[in-house]
Amino acid sequence: MMKTAQPPRPSQPIQMIALDLDGSLLRSDKTVGERTIKALQAAAAKGVEIVLASGRMTAAMEKPATIIGIDVSMVAFNGAAVCGRAATKRERYFHQPLDAGIASELLDIAHQRGYQCNFYQNDVILSEDGPNLRPYIEIYRGRTGSPFRFVKNLRDFAASAPTKLLYVVDAGKRNAISEELRPRFGSRTAMMHTDPEYLEFLDPQVNKGTGLNKLGEVLGIPMTQAMAIGDGENDIPMLEVAGIGVAVANAGKLCKAAANAFTDADNDHDAVAEALEKWVL
Numbered sequence: 001m002m003k004t005a006q007p008p009r010p011s012q013p014i015q016m017i018a019l020d021l022d023g024s025l026l027r028s029d030k031t032v033g034e035r036t037i038k039a040l041q042a043a044a045a046k047g048v049e050i051v052l053a054s055g056r057m058t059a060a061m062e063k064p065a066t067i068i069g070i071d072v073s074m075v076a077f078n079g080a081a082v083c084g085r086a087a088t089k090r091e092r093y094f095h096q097p098l099d100a101g102i103a104s105e106l107l108d109i110a111h112q113r114g115y116q117c118n119f120y121q122n123d124v125i126l127s128e129d130g131p132n133l134r135p136y137i138e139i140y141r142g143r144t145g146s147p148f149r150f151v152k153n154l155r156d157f158a159a160s161a162p163t164k165l166l167y168v169v170d171a172g173k174r175n176a177i178s179e180e181l182r183p184r185f186g187s188r189t190a191m192m193h194t195d196p197e198y199l200e201f202l203d204p205q206v207n208k209g210t211g212l213n214k215l216g217e218v219l220g221i222p223m224t225q226a227m228a229i230g231d232g233e234n235d236i237p238m239l240e241v242a243g244i245g246v247a248v249a250n251a252g253k254l255c256k257a258a259a260n261a262f263t264d265a266d267n268d269h270d271a272v273a274e275a276l277e278k279w280v281l
Contacts, residue, residue: 043276051212
């Protein structure tokens with residue numbers, strides 16, 4: 001049954017707001033509208049916990065936090081890591097890396113096929129470099145500003161358990177690669193489609209919903225008092241776990257089907273501000 005566009009107001013006020021970044025909080029040019037900044041700061045002034053929830057690693061989430069001018073908590077790596085505010089020195093509350101053996105198999109496939117592979121370790125991306133790989137590195141770095149450490153051979157790190165692993169490939173081939181690998185890895189990893197070129201692999205027990213729930217447990221905030229705002233498939237778990245799950249106007253069909261609230265505005269026109277003005281402020 002489809003959820004209603006206007007969710008019933010919670011019996012208690014919203015105490016936590018989780019925001020996806022790309023396609024939700026951030027405009028296409030990676031800025032944030034003044035209306036949205038003012039709405040978020042007004043919510044924070046009321047004591048609402050503002051949370052950035054992204055597939056990005058923590059270091060790549062600091063710039064958006066600075067833009068909105070709020071000391072936020074973070075659900076990073078699509079839920080594989082959860083940390084507190086800068087005031088707590090980003091204390092890590094939760095971390096569930098990908099099994100090292102599975103990561104090793106995925107590295108072998110990347111090597112055999114020439115896929116550009118991001119290996120996330122200690123909030124740094126390890127990657128090989130080269131003329132065929134560099135265009136995909138620049139796609140990712142241009143969107144996220146993430147720091148890379150280039151290594152000669154990622155196989156040297158095969159015994160390590162990365163927080164997550166990501167292939168950056170041709171957008172037109174991503175879905176076919178995903179479908180081919182799903183029988184082998186679909187039950188052993190959480191495989192996620194985020195940007196059109198990205199195929200992500202995480203521990204099968206983690207997603208943005210589990211990460212948000214872990215943060216709520218630490219902060220003593222029940223999910224019934226949480227709002228989550230997103231646009232993509234990787235946002236679905238947190239929209240489903242939150243009391244109010246908001247899909248912005250530019251969200252995909254699957255994301256909208258999982259939401260129980262919707263904005264008329266898209267990410268380029270202060271969708272987050274609209275949601276806060278309707279259901280929080």
